[in-house]
Amino acid sequence: MVEGQDEIHINPEYVPIDWENTEVVSSDDSTGTYDIQFADSVPGIHPGSIIAIDRDTVVLYRIVTSASVSGNTVSVTTAEAYLTDIFYDTEFTLSTSRGTKAKGGGAVFYPVEACMIDDHGMHQPLRIDMHSKRDTRFTHNLWQFEYNNDGHVIAEGNNYAIYMEQMNLDLGLDMEMSMNFGSRSKVEAVGGAYERYRSRALKVSAALVGTFNTEQKIHCDIEGSCRYALDCDLWKHNPFRPIRVRFVVNNVPIVLTLRSDLYRQVEVSASGEISACTGFSNHAEGRMGFDWSQAGGITPAGSFSNTFAFLPPTVEGKGQVQAKVWAFPRVSVMLGDVVGPSFDFMPYMADTLRGGFREQMLGQTDDNCAWSLDCHAGLDLRSGLNMPFFGHEVESYSTPRWNCIDRRLYHSPQKIVHASGRPEQGLLATVVFNVFDSNYLSGTDMLTPLPQIVKFEAEGQLSSGYGIVRDGSVAVSWTPPANGVLHAKLYGQDGSVLAWDTVQAVASDCGCNLTPGDWVDLGLPSGLLWATRNVGASSPTDYGDYFAWGETSAKSTYDWSTYRYYDTSNVNRITKYGVDTLTTLEPCDDAATAHYGGRTPTREEMRELLRHTDTRPVTINGVNGRCYTGPNGNSLFMPAAGYRYGSRHDEAGWRGNYWSSSRCRGQNAWNFFFLSPTVTYGVLDEPRNYGFTVRAVQ
Numbered sequence: 001m002v003e004g005q006d007e008i009h010i011n012p013e014y015v016p017i018d019w020e021n022t023e024v025v026s027s028d029d030s031t032g033t034y035d036i037q038f039a040d041s042v043p044g045i046h047p048g049s050i051i052a053i054d055r056d057t058v059v060l061y062r063i064v065t066s067a068s069v070s071g072n073t074v075s076v077t078t079a080e081a082y083l084t085d086i087f088y089d090t091e092f093t094l095s096t097s098r099g100t101k102a103k104g105g106g107a108v109f110y111p112v113e114a115c116m117i118d119d120h121g122m123h124q125p126l127r128i129d130m131h132s133k134r135d136t137r138f139t140h141n142l143w144q145f146e147y148n149n150d151g152h153v154i155a156e157g158n159n160y161a162i163y164m165e166q167m168n169l170d171l172g173l174d175m176e177m178s179m180n181f182g183s184r185s186k187v188e189a190v191g192g193a194y195e196r197y198r199s200r201a202l203k204v205s206a207a208l209v210g211t212f213n214t215e216q217k218i219h220c221d222i223e224g225s226c227r228y229a230l231d232c233d234l235w236k237h238n239p240f241r242p243i244r245v246r247f248v249v250n251n252v253p254i255v256l257t258l259r260s261d262l263y264r265q266v267e268v269s270a271s272g273e274i275s276a277c278t279g280f281s282n283h284a285e286g287r288m289g290f291d292w293s294q295a296g297g298i299t300p301a302g303s304f305s306n307t308f309a310f311l312p313p314t315v316e317g318k319g320q321v322q323a324k325v326w327a328f329p330r331v332s333v334m335l336g337d338v339v340g341p342s343f344d345f346m347p348y349m350a351d352t353l354r355g356g357f358r359e360q361m362l363g364q365t366d367d368n369c370a371w372s373l374d375c376h377a378g379l380d381l382r383s384g385l386n387m388p389f390f391g392h393e394v395e396s397y398s399t400p401r402w403n404c405i406d407r408r409l410y411h412s413p414q415k416i417v418h419a420s421g422r423p424e425q426g427l428l429a430t431v432v433f434n435v436f437d438s439n440y441l442s443g444t445d446m447l448t449p450l451p452q453i454v455k456f457e458a459e460g461q462l463s464s465g466y467g468i469v470r471d472g473s474v475a476v477s478w479t480p481p482a483n484g485v486l487h488a489k490l491y492g493q494d495g496s497v498l499a500w501d502t503v504q505a506v507a508s509d510c511g512c513n514l515t516p517g518d519w520v521d522l523g524l525p526s527g528l529l530w531a532t533r534n535v536g537a538s539s540p541t542d543y544g545d546y547f548a549w550g551e552t553s554a555k556s557t558y559d560w561s562t563y564r565y566y567d568t569s570n571v572n573r574i575t576k577y578g579v580d581t582l583t584t585l586e587p588c589d590d591a592a593t594a595h596y597g598g599r600t601p602t603r604e605e606m607r608e609l610l611r612h613t614d615t616r617p618v619t620i621n622g623v624n625g626r627c628y629t630g631p632n633g634n635s636l637f638m639p640a641a642g643y644r645y646g647s648r649h650d651e652a653g654w655r656g657n658y659w660s661s662s663r664c665r666g667q668n669a670w671n672f673f674f675l676s677p678t679v680t681y682g683v684l685d686e687p688r689n690y691g692f693t694v695r696a697v698q
Helices: 138-142 591-595 603-611
Strands: 022-028 033-038 050-054 059-070 073-080 090-095 107-109 113-117 123-126 144-148 153-156 160-181 184-190 194-199 203-236 243-249 252-293 297-335 338-355 371-386 396-398 402-420 429-439 444-447 453-458 466-468 473-479 485-491 497-504 519-521 529-531 614-620 623-629 635-639 643-645 648-650 655-663 668-675 681-687
Touching: 050 252, 059 252, 090 243, 107 243, 153 203, 153 252, 160 252, 160 297, 160 338, 203 297, 203 338, 203 371, 252 338, 252 371, 252 402, 297 371, 297 402, 402 485, 402 497, 429 485, 453 473, 466 473, 473 485, 603 655, 603 668, 603 681, 635 655
Parallel strands: 090 107
Antiparallel strands: 022 033, 033 073, 050 059, 059 073, 090 160, 113 123, 113 243, 144 160, 153 160, 160 203, 184 194, 203 252, 243 252, 252 297, 297 338, 338 371, 371 396, 371 402, 402 429, 429 444, 429 473, 453 466, 453 485, 485 497, 519 529, 614 623, 623 635, 643 648, 655 668, 668 681
């Protein structure tokens, strides 16, 4: 005993036992009596001693109340002891990952053996090698969750059912658990036989480290209306094989068991008659856990990185659904078969879906033709602590549910765009529009999979006043008058106009009507004006000058040795628009700004030209190229000027390449290209040292 200034501190006596040469010949756990036979001499066990009865798959910690020795056998009566009765002013970390560092200044202990509990409850030994010089990740090899739960019902009632059409879980985890035992004071003598010890500064940190993957597809069937909430309910008990890992800390055997149950949680509010299905996949990796102390309580700790993929929805019926669904494993770490830390990985899907349309003037009977859909996905984390094995000073704690990440995945609908068909006045033609949703993960627009309503308004003869979008497209037949304009309006489920686009009829003998002057308004949604000729050209059919990307002067040779921003002595090679954060040409590097006025168009502005004009190959005054006619009927001509590389001039009269102002990956930049006699055209990336033509915008 050590006397402090205010109290007496007690160092308990733990008696280690060599269980390789020791046997429990009789035992009664209910009364705490044991006869222990030693191969050699009996160690000094007396009242107040603490021993650990090691039974391979479990360790019983006992404090001795009486002891008698006969030969090499000792008979003891005992009471339950705790780890706080064994350790004094110590800190240590238990870890299944070689290379883990102690959180404070204590030592790190790794497994000495492990076993897996099979489906029959038998303990199957697992071979481990924790002496490798490399970073051994123990449970990544042994405790890999792979669970398929397709078709299982999460919640159901008289008029609703929510079930997992598809569900897969895959976890690869390592465990780290640090414990800090402070000093103990003498509190009381029990029966005059032994003294108990209590932690005064107990601290616990626990974390799981590894990867988590899930793929979930959730199906909701609703008839009528419902409001339902289910909070963190046990779904499947022990679907994953438990793993038991044995450590030895300062001669004290400690058995740690990792288990996992499957839980579910649902929040849903719905009405109507709907059958909807949507889903997502999620990959996360990182660390989750908590820090706990008697003085400060419990706080979450950790970090995760996530990537999501979205599975497009399918919807039938009408009505509305707001649902958030979790299906997740709860990982528990147990010491001495008493629950300790627990960890919840809670990926979720949150959807808001509404459908219906009530504008009576359309005169249709079905009202399931307009939908609004918002999809979010994320990952919630939660940790808990319930450690009665330390004694009565510790109860149960849990962290609040921690939203690690929430991502907006999808929104429908987003916009309507004219796809094809530009009628000539007085002639019947089919005009097609595409309706797009937004996929926020990829940053792209997607043809909507949902039925949406589009209303058509125009002078002249229309085949229908409205259309239903199927597979992202809707069409109408139109016979326009002179200068006729067709309006296509995308409606929402509440009857409001969400977006619209227009098409203007062209004169039957228009050819490629070129607008005089320096600029032409094609009627694009952005209002952007395009130059009527190339930079350096004297007319719309003149090829003009050729420029490397980011250069403002024409030259005789186009290769890397003559490129303005290329340094052969520099490891990174590119000295601007590559080693910096610049992604768009600055005015000082823009050939259009230097020689024509305006600027070079961006990649997205070139895509707008493609999406909102009709294009066809034409020959004007013997020059091949393509004509682009906008929604208002105005046109511009781009000659197939070819390109320059080295000192060559290739593919003139057949190919056109026009630089954008947008940088691409590596040493490339985006450009707009076409092949004059074919339907091939688009936006792609090419090396910056090529000599391409430039068309200005403002």
